[in-house]
Amino acid sequence: MNAIIPLVLDTLSSAALIFFAAVGLTLVFNVLRVLNVAHGSFYSIGAYVAASICAFIVSRHLNPYLSFVALLFSAALVAVVLGPLIESTLIRWTYGKSEAVQILITFGLFLILEDLQRMVFGVQSFYEDTPMRLMGSSSIGGVVYLNYQMFLVAMAVIVVFGLRLLIKHSRLGRLVTAVVADREMAQSIGVDTNKIFILAFSLGVFLAALGGALAVPTSGVAPGLGADTMVLAFAVAAIGGLGQIEGAALAALIVALARVLAIYFVPSLDAVAPYAAMLIVLLVRPYGLFGAITTRRI
Amino acid sequence: MSTSILQVRDLHVEFNGVKAADGVSLDINEGEFLAVIGPNGSGKTTLLNLCTGYVRPKSGSIHLDGRAITGLTPRAITRRGVARAFQIPQLFSDQSVLDNMMLALAAKDGLWTMVRPLAQPARREEATALLDLVGLRDDKNRVSRTLPEGHRKLLDIAVALALKPRLLLLDEPTSGVSTLERFSLMEALMSALRSRNITALFVEHDMDVVARYANRVLVWNAGTVMAQGHPDEVFKDERVLKNVVGVA
Structure with missing residues (x-):
């Protein structure tokens, strides 16, 4: 029993961070039908901005609980600044283009964003764990566990249900669904489809940046985080089925379980485990757990 | 005297050399229910496409309440108060x-x-x-x-x-509708238009519907306006009877 509790808790908290890395990618694909290779960069930029703001709060001896606000604020800041700018100048030109063109364009964007991060934040690692220290720890079944990791799980659950509520019931979600179903029809009733696309893309950027910001207290941020996140996010999106939010949540759990099991029993396979899980799932279900076969328009 | 809410002036459109509008000018007056009739392929739907931004004219202008809407996107025109019901819903x-x-x-x-x-x-x-x-x-x-x-x-x-909308454009509102439902649909439509003070233009093939509901009829033939006026007058016009009513 004592071995199972930490395994479950580690899996859940790891799944939460993996989910944040992938959900924005899958949302953007669902709405805009764009495979955004630069998605991992938004995650790392969110992490750098959150680490910088938290470090500023600490250095100025401000109320340390402001660091929680800083995590959310950083994600919102990255989304508001980069979302509309990148969607309207670059992503918009990839709509309706082949996946190869989309991947080439967004890969170019990824390279630019990675270099920009090195120019702005340097090549050193940032580590800022104030939020995690403030939350302390608890003993669960005799095992001491960081409350911050439970906070991550709660945040992921809130995001899953919040996104579902937003897409199924809000005006934005319903208009997005309408635009995805028939863009021309949506325009004919006066929907500003450009605005809808900007909002949807910025929401995807926000989710990625939020993931990066929330990860800072547990793992810090270092160059290369964007690339690692991007590969992992694609694995999760492939397992869940591209475009499926609930699929991303379940896939994050599968990937996290594979990784935690590897760490516990065969540590040398830690890095390989998520992709082995992806291969097994795709061999059985080539379109992912929740994906459906779509007809290609020629 | 009624006010014109839509002014079309000297419109020219052609598709692969076929003229769908050849110097057409017309007005739609506030509160009227204007029917556009004409043979298949004469360019009636093109008129609706021009007024709603789906087709851009080669030359000429369209003004709504005195403001140019020529070349605007369908969304922008919808936002200015022009709505459209399509032949295929x-x-x-x-x-x-x-x-x-x-x-x-x-x-x-x-x-x-x-x-x-x-x-x-x-x-x-x-x-x-x-x-x-x-x-x-x-x-x-x-x-x-x-x-x-x-x-x-x-x-x-x-x-x-x-x-x-201030102006509603309808493309064959009764096509595909059973004979029994046709007049109840038109009654429902007319009642909605009257109660909301909406001006309407409708393209129609059913001459009974046109005669019963239109205030004015515009006869479109080969990209030009062949005749226009009250239904009673238009349906007595020999050219209309020969070229349009018999074949519409």
Whole structure:
């Protein structure tokens, strides 16, 4: 029993961070039908901005609980600044283009964003764990566990249900669904489809940046985080089925379980485990757990 | 004297050398129900496409309330108060009848209400009232693709009405509708137009419908306006009888 509790808790908290890395990618694909290779960069930029703001709060001896606000604020800041700018100048030109063109364009964007991060934040690692220290720890079944990791799980659950509520019931979600179903029809009733696309893309950027910001207290941020996140996010999106939010949540759990099991029993396979899980799932279900076969328009 | 709300001047459009509009000028007056008739392929639907931004003219101009709308996008023209019901109803097929209505009612709202629920009580009430007006209240929870053609036509019209237009353009509102349903559809439409002070232009092949409901008829033939006037006068015109009524 004592071995199972930490395994479950580690899996859940790891799944939460993996989910944040992938959900924005899958949302953007669902709405805009764009495979955004630069998605991992938004995650790392969110992490750098959150680490910088938290470090500023600490250095100025401000109320340390402001660091929680800083995590959310950083994600919102990255989304508001980069979302509309990148969607309207670059992503918009990839709509309706082949996946190869989309991947080439967004890969170019990824390279630019990675270099920009090195120019702005340097090549050193940032580590800022104030939020995690403030939350302390608890003993669960005799095992001491960081409350911050439970906070991550709660945040992921809130995001899953919040996104579902937003897409199924809000005006934005319903208009997005309408635009995805028939863009021309949506325009004919006066929907500003450009605005809808900007909002949807910025929401995807926000989710990625939020993931990066929330990860800072547990793992810090270092160059290369964007690339690692991007590969992992694609694995999760492939397992869940591209475009499926609930699929991303379940896939994050599968990937996290594979990784935690590897760490516990065969540590040398830690890095390989998520992709082995992806291969097994795709061999059985080539379109992912929740994906459906779509007809290609020629 | 009635005021002209739409002014079309010297429009020229051609597709692969075929003239769909050849120097056409016309006015639509406030409050009127103008019918456009003509043989198949004469360019009637092109007129609607020009007025709603789906086709751009080679030359000429279109003004709505004195402001140029030539070359604007369909969305921009919709936002200026021109709505359209299509010959083949354009609906969100997987959405319910009520949701189609609420999406149309919510389409033009501002950015700040984006995260509020689509199904606001006031919006639901307004959508239900419009469905009542066209006789679709009992269908409101049905998925729109499961409706019979006549009801899909009515829903398309109700969606257009939900956009609160000043000018409504209808492309063959009674085509595909059974003879029994045809006049009840037109009665529902006329009552909705009158109660909301909406001016309308409709392309139609059914001369009984035109004679009964139009205030004015415009006869379109080979990209030009062959005749126009009150239905009684137009239907006595020899050229119209020979070239249009007999073949429409």
